[in-house]
Amino acid sequence: MDTRKLKYFLAVVDHEGFNRAAEHLLIAQPSLSQTIASLERDLGVPLFHRIGRRAVLSEAGKELVGPARLVMRDLDAAQSAVQALRGVRSGRLDIITMPSPGIEPLTSMIAGFTRLHPSVRLNVGAAFTPEEVIESVRTGSTEVGLAGSATPIRVPGVQVLELERQPLILIVNPQADTFSPGTAIQREDLGGHRLIASQR
Template identity: 50%
Template sequence: MDVRQLEYFLAVVDQGGFHRAAQVLYVAQPSLSQSIRLLERDLGSELFHRIGRRVVLTEAGRALVEPARDVVRGLATARAGVAAVHGLTSGRVEIAAMPSQAIDPLAAMIGGFTRRYPGVSVSVRAAFTAAQTADMVRTGVVELGLLASTQPISAPSLELHPVARQRFVLITPADGPFPTGRPVRAEQLAGQRMIVGQRGTGMREAVDRMLRAGVEVIIAVESEHREAMLPLVLDGAGIAVVADSWRGLAERVGAWVLDLEPAFYLDVALVCREGGALTPAAREFLAQALADR
């Protein structure tokens, strides 16, 4: 068994199949398949069930994922540590982030970091809930995660670093039902058609909280694609409750952004593995993000 075989194994896991993994790795698919077969022979167990062009992890494959990530990440950390002796001139930071937080504060974090360290690349992976973000960090898919929750954030086995608090706001078309410049009370939303995200997201919890309080809003559209929310609002499909991180973008495309009363907040935090060694690039990204909050 060698590190390259583990890297190939993880690529198949992350890409969902051999064809896509070979493309991402820039290797021939037969070479990738042969490497995985040798790894399986070495371990004495099949790692994937092959179903047509799809693959599904066997029990042995699932057991290998986290140790494999530890080995690959450890080697990357060692290489980066050696390179850092001569200054942080290269490297890569891998971050999982929820969509709203990828707008703000992550964009500003990345901007400041890349200006200071232009030779370091940043990879952002999408996660749609706080739990998914935490799992990607915990299992070693990424080193850092930026997550948000309306509840006190709990992240077992992870170090938690609060970075921001965002207020929920209402976005409507310019000819929407409420005048601009005035806060909107939750009870005024009764009967309004709402565009919401999937369960497990803060924006969905904000609307569900109104429903539990007896405010009879109408769920007109439920979408996992948050990038579709502004076009849906502007096209008249409904109005939406989103984090304040959307304010600048919404106003630039002509939507109105109104404060909600009573105020309801989203807490935002960076997380990393508890006691886990970060690469120098990830460690510096975290330090700079916390210094600039």
């Protein structure tokens, strides 16, 4: 399968339509449509439903997104490896992180990484649950994910490393809550209380 077709397919997905994808790719929109039509003929299934100016993924299209990203990522990795042999170290690293590890340890990790690999571009995306991080890495949307969890994370096919343990601090109004000062709070103690947390 022509990787150019996969690149164009992902551009339509990421830009949610043929017109904006064509502008991003710097090609004519009819040329893009012909390429996608050719890919659909190769696969024998429609990949998009055209609704007005929008392109909505079909069920087959949804199934293709993950494998297509993996193929393009592997191609980028191969090109970067060849460039590295020539002394040119460049490329892109996509990261997804939950809010707390996005502050630390990610900032320190990025500082160290960019010192060693200044030509590598880093893209950092946000997630709000461990499940979002896992799914992003598992499907190939990102290469590295940082998540916080009270229980160990184990996912078949995904390598998981514990970086550090972080304490959670509960801030309460002493006049409105009944927690005893200086005592450790268990999760079950929070039942029935309102919490202010990151919006999902």
